Amino acid sequence: MKSQKSIDPAALELLPKAALDGVETVWDRYEAQQPQCGFGSLGVCCRHCVQGPCRIDPFGNGPKAGICGASxxxxxxxxxxxxxxxxxxxxxxxxxxxxxxxxxxxxxxxxxxxxxxxxxxxxxxxxxxxxxxxxxxxxxxxxxxxxxxxxxxxxxxxxxxxxxxxxxxxxxxxxxxxxxxxxxxxxxxxxxxxxxxxxxxxxxxxxxxxxxxxxxxxxxxxxxxxxxxxxxxGTPTPVVTEANLGVLKEDCVNLIVHGHVPLLSEKIVFWAGKLQEEAILAGAKGIQVSGVCCSGNEVLMRNRIPLAANYLAQELAIITGAIDAMVVDVQCIMPSLAKVASCYHTELITTMPIVKIPGATHVPFTLEGADDTAQVIVRKAITAYGRRNSKKIHIPNYKQKIVAGFSVEAIVSALSAVNPNQPLKPLVDNIVNGNIFGVVATVGCNNVKATQDIVHVELVKELVRNNVLVVATGCSAHALAKAGFMNSEGTETYAGEGLKAVLTAIGQAAGLGTPLPPVLHMGSCVDNSRIGDLVTALAGYLNVDSASLPVAASAPEPQHEKALSIGTWAVTMGLTTHLGVVPPVLGSKAVTELLTNGLSDVIGGKFYVETDPLKAAQGLLEDIRSKRQKLGLPC
Ligand code: MSK
CATH class of the missing domain: 1.20.1270.30 (Substrate Binding Domain Of Dnak; Chain:A; Domain 2)
Structure with missing residues (x-):
């Protein structure tokens, strides 16, 4: 089992507070689950009918087939x-x-x-x-x-x-x-x-x-x-804001949006702006909205709302004692939030008919009543502010400046400053001449099986050092934002010389006065489509199959089924797709071989599983190198 829970200093500062406050976190529950079921981990447990559960013994002399005969x-x-x-x-x-x-x-x-x-x-x-x-x-x-x-x-x-x-x-x-x-x-x-x-x-x-x-x-x-x-x-354009729990403001009403669908969170951002006066009347300096997971990414990309926490730190946000309300919509919401919130003054608010949590307040969201719902929620946060216990408040003083909002349109617009007629040409020329060795998309979650953020950060450090341009979404983007990869200082600190020169030239041509960051934040989980659009545009410009581009994908710490489906899509696009946590397939040698090798002959892409971030970076660099060789590009 891993020894360290997180590399995020804000998380590390709050974990002892959680223990002191007697609050159980995802890491405690993970420990309580040890040892996890070996059959489930290998994917050889079947519960598809009620003759089972059946399990296969992949190593010893136990059963080699389920009751129905399934291998x-x-x-x-x-x-x-x-x-x-x-x-x-x-x-x-x-x-x-x-x-x-x-x-x-x-x-x-x-x-x-x-x-x-x-x-x-x-x-x-x-x-x-x-x-x-x-x-x-x-x-x-x-x-x-x-x-x-x-x-x-x-x-x-x-x-x-x-x-x-x-x-x-x-x-x-x-x-x-x-x-x-x-x-x-x-x-x-x-x-x-x-x-x-x-x-x-x-x-x-x-x-x-x-x-x-x-x-x-x-x-x-x-x-x-x-x-x-x-x-x-609206299609996102570059925005400057901040990331990590230090974005919370002790003297403001803190309202967090968490989940994925921005239909309500857009309204909350709007009404939080309108109802500032009510917050001031309640004794606060105003209302600070910040984001967790991908609702956070959505309102970041379009409204400059700061990021508070990615998946594994959602409980820790409440443990600061400074969150007055956390409103959730769908996906990646830990049911434990209700119990955590009950230890503080935080109002946990569910909104969707398919996401109800005992202990939370349910304020039903409808498109027709969205404005009313948003006002009710903002006012609940303002009311909760009056119930704060100042002795329980601790906001870690960690945050990073970030530039986000890189839709494909925004990237093309920045490149147009270099070549208005053929905006993709400067990017492609620099890939061809090797200033940019390749492109890697990092996507997906945190997974408690890995030290929080470590695979994202160490993998990307090595990639950008080797002149790979990284584009990121989801909780990977959060992790990299917190670690300082999404500002121009990140370019100075982390980027290899070739990549740095390109990012500096584009930043200057676009009138930013600073280099572009070495990792471009492209949005939420669904915004992985933007990465698909970028890959499609590059393949179209070069008139080649996307499978032959020096481009790869990685889900460094996947936890959700969505990370697996996004990864599978990346494989169908012909990309080698790294997973930094072992998926439950090792119980079948033949299937593992097919997914990680055989599939590339058929579909162009394949999965590549490696839990060590430095080895994974070397593996992805090797993959990019072989694609460059096949295209006749310098390696
Ligand atoms: S929120 S699916 S933990 S990225 Fe999109 Fe993060 Fe993964 Fe949920």
């Missing part, structure tokens, strides 16, 4: 397919809510506007819709209609969001493998059916279906959600 290969792949389908389902559900919001906004039925008409037109054109002379509400309704058609398509037509957005070479590969997804609900349903008792027993077929779920996630989840949210709330 370790079958059990491992069925479990994996269900996990990846679970991740895809979460993102598709998220996207669906965003489509509904755009529909109601366009009809004028709710108080949300269409903030980005340019993005709306770009998406409409991509879908082949006539754009000229249409007002934005009408055009938005046509886009919504196309989205609903995709989500409900009864035939065998592949998902349109994929067909118009994915690289053509990739579509041909997916088609040849028979994994182009139809409507996402049907595909997720089919994955559940395929993995129920007495169904598919072919591990290769199950792995291909897993790859198909990655595509469901990539295009009907991530890409669709981002497109809708950009239309509604």
């Amino acid at each position: 370790a290969d079958v059990i491992v792949t069925r479990n994996l397919l269900r996990q990846v389908a679970g991740g895809a389902a979460a993102h598709v559900d998220h996207a669906y809510e965003a489509v509904e919001a755009l529909e109601l906004a366009a009809k004028g039925n709710i108080n949300y506007s269409i903030a980005d008409e340019t993005k709306l037109q770009q998406i409409a054109r991509g879908l082949g819709l006539e754009v000229s002379d249409k007002n934005k509400a009408d055009l938005a309704l046509e886009v919504v209609e196309a989205a609903y058609a995709d989500l409900a398509n009864h035939g065998s037509k592949p998902v349109q969001w994929l067909m118009v957005n994915a690289p053509k070479e990739r579509i041909a590969v997916w088609q040849s493998l028979g994994i182009l997804p139809r409507n996402p609900d049907r595909e997720i349903r089919e994955a559940m059916h395929q993995t129920t008792m007495g169904m598919d027993a072919d591990p290769v077929n199950l792995v291909l279906s897993t790859a198909k779920q990655g595509l469901v996630d990539g295009y009907s989840g991530l890409k669709l959600a981002t497109d809708m949210q950009d239309i509604l709330f």
